Amino acid sequence: MTNPFQFKAQRTQNKKISAWLVGLSAFFSCSLLANTLTPYHAEYQILRKGSVQGSATRDLSKIDGNTYQLEYQSDIKWMIFNDKRTEISMFTFDNNRTQPIHYDMTRSGTGPDKEYTVSFDHTKKTITSNKKKYPLDITWQTEQQDAQTYQIQLRRDIKAGKTKLSYPIVDKKGNQRNYDFEVEGEETITLPIGNVKTIRIKRLYDNDKRQATVWLAPEYDYMLVKMYKGKKGIEQFQVQMTKYDIK
Template sequence: MPFLTINPFHRKARTSQNKNISAWFIALSAIFSTSVFADTITPYRAEYEVSRKGSVQGSALRELTKSADNTYILTYQSDIEWMIFSDERNERAKFKISNNQAIPLEYAMSRTGTGPDKQYNLVFDQNKKQIFSSKKKHPLKVDWKADQKDLLTYQFQLRQDLKAGKTSFSYPIIDKNGNQRNYDFEVDGKETITLPIGNVETIRVKRLYDNNKRQATAWFAPEYDYLLVKMYKGKEGIEQFQVQLKQYDK
């Protein structure tokens, strides 16, 4: 490594070379703070079954892809039928990576089925530091936060933060009504669970609510690159639905 050789008899050369080495390490650090994090992101396709009280009522699909402009697209689709109730949802988030953070650019959601149909879009203008909604003529009247997330991007960030070894998480969210609030989570332990794909070692994460009326728990599997492999939602102790991984492809 000749660029590290320092001549002890020439102080000026040593000083100049030390500066070059320092600059090299600073540049290297900057590279690792962005591109290496992005390089660890693996596109995938994951299929799930959605059940209620042990009976399968539908299916869901979660997919992550990388675009040619170095942005990422995370989509989630679900199709559920239970008795006379039906619900079909499609969510799509576009984001980029900067300083180990997922930066939201666009979010879209549509829902059809029993009851009124719903559809809305959000655009995060990172230059103007404003958020636009398809439901409003003007930018949303919310404080701009650098770590602001949408309803899909925070799920991606939680997974990445879990991979980094974090045990508690808090994300400012813009919800479907354009309201700003925090979603808080904490690691609740490790657990081996049985899924349609077999037994899996997981890290269990619980969402923290202001009261005990609602429950939400998610299980992430390190052997599947910390993918979400199971999710449970309940209200007042009664199961609303459960999602379990049945197929995973990179």
Template sequence: MPFLTINPFHRKARSSRNRHTSAWFITLSAIFSTSVLAEPLTPYRAEYEVSRKGSVQGNALRELTKNADNTYVLTYQSDIEWMIFSDERNERARFMVNNNQAIPLEYSMSRKGTGPDKQYNLVFDQIKKQIFSNKKKHPLKVDWKAEQKDLLTYQFQLRNDLKAGETKFSYPIIDKNGNLRNYDFEVDGKETITLPIGNVETIRVKRLYDNNKRQAIAWFAPEYDFLLVKMYKGKEGIEQFQVQLKQYDK
């Protein structure tokens, strides 16, 4: 899954948006500079295989990098082909870290393959406390919450909170459509699992839904700095897909 470049909302707004982003980021950086520098993260690259009913259907890549301005970029990219179905997705989130909390700055997602192509961009203006979407002319009409995340930074936060010993988690999420939703999780036990990289001791975390129709379970490995090493998603007891770590590099 290649890196995704965030497209401007439209061509005429490109230069003004860049100036706006630079201006408020300088102010934001000044506010959080001490904490950000005090909490460096370790960049990594993790490769996964994506399977369905025991058959490998594609690959995925999760990567964390650090920028010169002390922001981080987390990407998740997948390429899947199953029978006549194909799906290629790219997600990218840029964020800062303050007191072990991820502060979202930008999020983007693009998808192409079977069915209509899609692309979403979100900008979190931490100074004005507004969220902008490439799908809307004006800021999104959502209540600003300091702890809100996007669809990638909440995953970083879950890993961080799990590492700190927490067992229950709840995150307000701004999804790709700009809607505010709550994602809830809890630790479901410890388990030794077999992956393409070998046997791994893990902590199993399940997502909590309003009903039992959907299932989502994630396994994190303390020996890999609490990296996500396996993920399962199902609906009404039928596996939709499974992701397993096959290579990890720092």
């Protein structure tokens, strides 16, 4: 396994990092140019109005060469509502860029069970979905991401000191859209794992009805340690990290 810190000495000399990030995490800047990802296992609790309503896990595994798998599982119970889902993304990582290969999402619980798959053919430059008979009628973009891989690209770009970010996404239903983000600043937050220094990032929407904020922690290799989602100023849910292990 590649140690994410092993290139510190040689990288610090060559990498310029934005001023607001230098004081926060110079120690972790060593992995910015590494052309590999560090496999991990992370656990989260899902809350609503301060009460734990479920749990989630996120696992990154290396398949071979520059091919990886990201798996997310969640289990939520709230009153009579129950939701279990699994998302799996297969992708490559090269030159500090993620390229999705295949995305699969299954959901069960209250209401009908559902499954979505999206496949990316980088040779033919086509994207197919199990909900469509033919390739999706959307414009191929080199930076195209799936519903999970953009999160990995976001972490890498924040490591590189970027403060405004935009990603073309093909979501689980095969719709194409852009996810836009902006760094708001540094913040120390209290989590079940303790007090954590973070970078707070806001998702930008085309209206003010929805709100989403994520907190990435340099000391945990810029992992997502907290997320907040709201609608019309009312909290929908929060996610907080409870455990993080390097595989």
